Amino acid sequence: MRDQSFEFLQNLLAAPSPSGYEQPAQRVFRSYVAPFAAISTDVMGNVFGAIEGGGENRPRVMLVGHSDEIGFQIKYMDDNGFIYFGAIGGVDPHLSTGQKVNIHGSKGIIPGVIGKKPIHLMEPKDRETVVKLDAQYIDIGVASKKEAEALVRVGDPVTFAVSLSTLQGDRVTSRGFDDKAGSFVVAEVLRQVSELSAKLQVDLYGVSSVQEEVGLRGGTTSSYTVNPDIGICVEVDFATDQPDVDKKHNGEVKIGKGPILPRGANINPALFDLLAETAAAENIPVQFTGIPRATGTDANVMQISRGGVATALVKIPLRYMHTPVEVLSLSDLENAVRLIVATLTRIKDKQVFIPN
Known part of the structure; x- marks a missing residue:
């Protein structure tokens, strides 16, 4: 991971952001994203970074990760x-x-x-x-x-009173990876999109949302504001490669083996296929899980906002969720960014996500 990105991750994790008190972390997010996106903040405290695309009839794509922690x-x-x-x-x-x-x-x-x-x-x-x-x-x-x-x-x-520490290899531990990992990925996607040689054929809205841990509240209001055609939520998910977790609950998920692409009722099939096909074409490692219900993430409320949104989840494998010693792999964060940026370059027409 490049030095500036790692420093941003450290600062984001160090900033306190319990649900309803997110603004220290949101200030870090705003400061980092401001050089390469148009920034705004709503009355809830959600932060939006917008990058306008090129061409006509551009789909609106919303990328969201929540900044609040327990x-x-x-x-x-x-x-x-x-x-x-x-x-x-x-x-x-x-x-x-x-x-x-x-x-x-x-x-x-x-x-x-x-x-x-x-x-x-x-x-x-x-x-x-x-x-x-x-x-x-x-x-x-x-x-x-x-x-x-x-x-x-x-x-x-x-x-x-815990902040980021490095373990062996590219593994790190901290409080608050749920879901500052998601806000980090959103910011890095905005940065990399701003550096592309050609504009995307979508209008991109990267959102660091609030109050997810107490009822998906910021995801609900920010989805209504953006009114996207397509939405990708970046979250964390349970790694099952620790000794005391049953793989039958969440499938076989390992840290360091790539981001997770869930399938289920909350996930638009065409958008899932696009993410999976992009991962294969770009040699980006991914893992797959099934969620046979509504997910407890901002993807849930985004999917059913207004007239409905073609929604997908990109999840980061995480050990020890909701503890002060959450553990993840930096390569999973970087591969999530790579996957989302590459997928955005392939989106041209919102009609392909309508079931037929």
């Missing part, structure tokens, strides 16, 4: 300054205790830890019980509610 929100502070919180998105209470966190408020970042009773003081039966999220608390090192309120306030968002 996290927490302060709900209550007790008399001793301990902070109680609720989950933003699907947080597993198994993994939150004992973690370092950052509270993001008007005073900047306030570090803290999610406390845990020492195992020595626990009854044997309690050692096998998960502490419910509403019983967990953050310790920021103060001695009273007054001290806590001078630093943070109810409603402030909280993230795990």
Whole structure:
């Protein structure tokens, strides 16, 4: 991966963006994309990067990845300054205790830890019980509610205090790959399209959407705004090459073996075929999965926006989803960009995506 792209990925992941509090990450996205696309932001906080194509009767193509991540929100502070919180998105209470966190408020970042009773003081039966999220608390090192309120306030968002680290080979780990990986791919597609020698025969709208983790909200409104003929959602998906995941659930999916192309009711068959044929023609590795239902992604709401959209998914294999240590392969990100750019150059007529 080129140095500037990797730096952008690092900055995007470092920026806090729990659902409803995405703007630090969206500012990073806007700054990166502004040199090669026309930028706008809507009242929800969705960011749009537009590149006009050439020719007449151009299809509108929308590419979307969501910028929001899971996290927490302060709900209550007790008399001793301990902070109680609720989950933003699907947080597993198994993994939150004992973690370092950052509270993001008007005073900047306030570090803290999610406390845990020492195992020595626990009854044997309690050692096998998960502490419910509403019983967990953050310790920021103060001695009273007054001290806590001078630093943070109810409603402030909280993230795990984790950023990008490299593992072996091209594998990296971070919080927030779900789905800043998607926003990254959207930005890189816009950059590469802007560098093509000839204009695409489509009008391209790259969207970094918001509030996906709490109900596909930004995907719904941005799809309505763009009103695309064709839509590609970039998401992450469960890798099944770790020891404790059943391949019967999601098929055989490995990190480093290319992006995933799902099939199912949410996917336009002609657009799926175009992506698969493009991958074969360009020697881009891809993997295939089946999703026999509506997907829990922005592709779901994009497909049924207004009069309907020819929709597909390009997914990045990801281990340990919704944990602070999500793992993916940089080559899968790069191959997703290659696949989408090559597919966009092949789109000429929206009519071919209408079933017959």
